[in-house]
Amino acid sequence: MSLNPSHTQTPHLGLFVSGLCKSYGPVQVLADASFEVRPGEVVALLGENGAGKSTVSNIIAGSTKPDAGTITWRGKPYSPASPAAAIDAGVGMIHQELKLLPDLSVAENVYVGRLPMRGGRIDRAAMNARASAQLKRLGLDVSPERKVRTLRIAAQQQVEIAKALTLNAELLIFDEPTAALGGEETELLFQQIRKLRTEGMSFIYISHRLDEIAQIADRVVVMRDGRIVARHERADIPVRTVVEQMVGRSVERMFPPLSEPGSETLLEVENLSSPERSFQNVSFSVRAGEILGIAGLIGAGRTELVRAIAGADPISSGLVRVAGKPVHLNGPAAAIKAGVVLVPEDRKAQGVVLEQTIGENLAIGNFDHVAPNGWVFPKAVQKFAESGISRLGVKGRPNQAISKLSGGNQQKVIIAKWISRPPKVFILDEPTRGIDVGARAAIYDVIADLARSGMAVVVVSSDLEEVLGLSHRVLVLSRGRQRGILDRSEASNVAVMELATS
Amino acid sequence: MAVSNDASELKAGSGAQAAASAKLSALFAGTMGPLIGLVLLCLVLSLTTDTFLTFRNILNVLDQVTVLGIMAIGMTLVILIGGIDLSVGSVLALAAMVMGFVAHPDHLNLGMSAGIVTALVVAGLCGLVSGLLVTVTKLPPFIATLAMMSVARGLANMITDGSQIIGFPDWFTSLSIIRHFGFLSVTVGLMILLAIIFAVFLNYRATGRSLYAIGGSAEVARLSGIPVKSLTNWVYAICGVLAGLAGIVLAARLDSVQPSSGFGYELDTIAAVVIGGASLSGGVGSIGGTAVGVLIIGVLRNGLNLLGVSPFIQQVVIGVVIALAVATDTWRRRAQ
Secondary structure (H helix, E strand, C coil): CCCCCCCCCCCCCCEEEEEEEEEECCEEEEEEEEEEECCCCEEEEECCCCCCHHHHHHHHCCCCCCCEEEEEECCEECCCCCHHHHHHCCEEEECCCCCCCCCCEHHHHHCCCCCCEECCEECHHHHHHHHHHHHHHCCCCCCCCCEHHHCCHHHHHHHHHHHHHHCCCCEEEEECCCCCCCHHHHHHHHHHHHHHHHCCCEEEEECCCHHHHHHHCCEEEEEECCEEEEEECCCCCCHHHHHHHHHCCCCCCCCCCCCCCCCCEEEEEEEEECCCCCCECEEEEEECCCEEEEECCCCCCHHHHHHHHCCCCCCCEEEEEECCEECCCCCHHHHHHHCEEEECCCHHHHHCCCCCEHHHHHHCCCHHHHCHHHECCHHHHHHHHHHHHHHHCCCCCCCCEHHHCCHHHHHHHHHHHHHCCCCCEEEEECCCCCCCHHHHHHHHHHHHHHHHCCCEEEEECCCHHHHHHHCCEEEEEECCEEEEEEECCCCCHHHHHHHHCC | CHHHHHHHHHCCCCHHHHHHHHHHHHHCCCCHHHHHHHHHHHHHHHHHCCCCCCHHHHHHHHHHHHHHHHHHHHHHHHHHCCCCCCCHHHHHHHHHHHHHHHHCCCCCCCCHHHHHHHHHHHHHHHHHHHHHHHHCCCCCHHHHHHHHHHHHHHHHHHHCCCCCEECCCHHHHCCCCCCECCCECHHHHHHHHHHHHHHHHHHHEHHHHHHHHHHHCHHHHHHCCCCHHHHHHHHHHHHHHHHHHHHHHHHHHHCEECCCCCCCHHHHHHHHHHHCCCCCCCCCCCHHHHHHHHHHHHHHHHHHHHCCCCHHHHHHHHHHHHHHHHHHHHHHHHHC
16 A cells, blocks of 8 residues: 555556646645556446546546646646547547437447448448447347337446447546446456456446456555545455545444344234335245344345335235234335335335435324324424424434435434334345445444334345344345345345345 | 515514515516516506596596406416316306306396306306316326317307397496496406415415425325315316306496407416416415406507507507516526
8 A cells, every 4th residue: 555646657558647636616625636547457446426436537538628637648747638638539439328329229329420321321230240240249138129118227238348348448447337237247248347457458447346347357446535545556455444444534334233123023924025026935934123134135125115104006916914903005105104114116106206405304204193184384393393303313404405415414304204104124235235334333323223122123224244244134036036135144145145045 | 376486585683674565476476577567567557648647537447357357266276276178258258148148038048147157057067077077088288178168168159159148137247337435346356366265275285285296296296295186176167267257247247248258368367377477387376466457458558559559559568568467477496
């Protein structure tokens, strides 16, 4: 590890970034960032939200201009004026939100903007043949004439990569490429990156999933508050070290100690199946004060299962009992009334109304509490909001726009919304998705407190560490089937993955 | 919404004054821009004409905007939940024709009350059908109400095979003519009363607040236990009833009903709501804002008439005002 910006550079034809600075008004988002990417190398860029990773990659990909600093690429000074200029120079970026045209074909997407022409018309035969060749190179077997909309997210990402390859990219920047991928799909992506690396391509790899870094990266660059705070020459560094460098302080512990569950069974699920067969014959129960984790690969039916229990999606058969009483699951309202609440997977689309204030968001769904007789007075909303805010330690005021809060604080607002009812069963789907590593511990504390106060808690997460660290027991789903329930003592990475891939 | 919050935050701490200004800004939430526009418009017209700023003319303006105003209340609810209703002009005509057909001595002759009630029920049913097309059939609101616009207009024409019905009892036409206490006709009073009722409903009733949540994000609202589908049906039904009521008011003003009436009114109505600061993507808007939007359109038409500007040029001016109002609103939001 070296913190010296002018550390010894072996001459090579890769990328040298030196002294990049960028400010927006008085806010400096990037300060003196320097690093290098050698040919055939994967460099992981780590950091919390706002650490400056995106700014660096946007500068390299030509969509942002730096205030100061230089870049050398393949031995020549490089300052792309636009993404198109970057692409011409062989630098491509695969964004987290894919930039494809869903109603056009795979081949059209690969060649958009430079469709092969013959005699004034598009040469479809040539376009399809060439696109097909690139897809084969990636080991992808889809028709180039298929509409992109009909492809899975993972396949859509492959189309983006194929597009970059046809543009002769030699450096690819991946921004959280695996955020929407399952285990097998991630493995396929890694295989492709390894293959392309042997052909001399370089990669900058941005991810929040620290466990992936050791698998794919050659070196690691850690950023914090716009600065590069650490460079590691190897990728197999302890997660804890990286986390501490990312958050800038020592991390005592991520997960709170768990309290002993009570004896009363609050949630019983019997032979629950979904009409689309996304889950079948699932049965489990959760006691008061207990946290049940639900693990599984993407597409295993975890989200579908908990949404059904919360009344958000219909079921085809089975029964849910809350505190011994069967719940007629014909909508979220019925589930909430029975004491089952859900913190949904997609915070921005399902959890908060971004145009509204914190107070208004807290009041949605609680008008029966806030407004006896149906009269909602601003003072009552304010009071209700203040109690929720102080109970969960949200950093904000009731009349503040919720869009101004960090992800972690927004998540706390969603949890606070339900806490006063109080619910019997609290379900959280991906509670820390998109939340900074440093802010996650606070969410874990809140979840442990929910259990301690006597609720039955269900936590769904793609982050295996999170499920193992938080749960008394872990239910593992695979392809919609329940593969087993592991006790905390027997739940390990290996044991869960074995069941999840069975 | 955002404006009122900022305004109230800025002044937080100066006690009673802050509370008063917060109340004022809550009433005209997000409408300070249009309100300033309205005031400027009135100032200019007061200076350039002798007749604009007279008691009589102000009453004229209010009379002239009753039909638009009543429809705009329903449209505000629809736009708030992220919908749109293109059928209000046709529903207005259908309701008026139904009333005329049921009540008029040349036709069923069942009396005015029967006519009015039937008209409101039919209008409400039209709205409900639009709502069901949106919630059950999952049609986009634009398409569902475009279909209803055509169906209602066709039905309005079928009732009398396209001809008008003329002549209603004196008491009915006097609803819009006689000014009680020297200033208030029943129809204008009805519009003001409805505006107050719906303003209170949207600001202080749980159901009203739920409409803002639905417009902000229907999925968030649904997962929070708000009955999104049934509220959506209700909103379209109410919008239909209010369009029907506007048809009855128009009949009283004209002492006749015709199947071609209300043509293009849906666009005026949407314009008024949007000028008043509502967002077509839902979740933002208020009755106070809509009232300002309705008055801007009313004052503009009235003032341009007083200035002797031709109706063709008036259309151009109103188009420019719509673009200006929404553009300034967008700029201001971005500046924040």
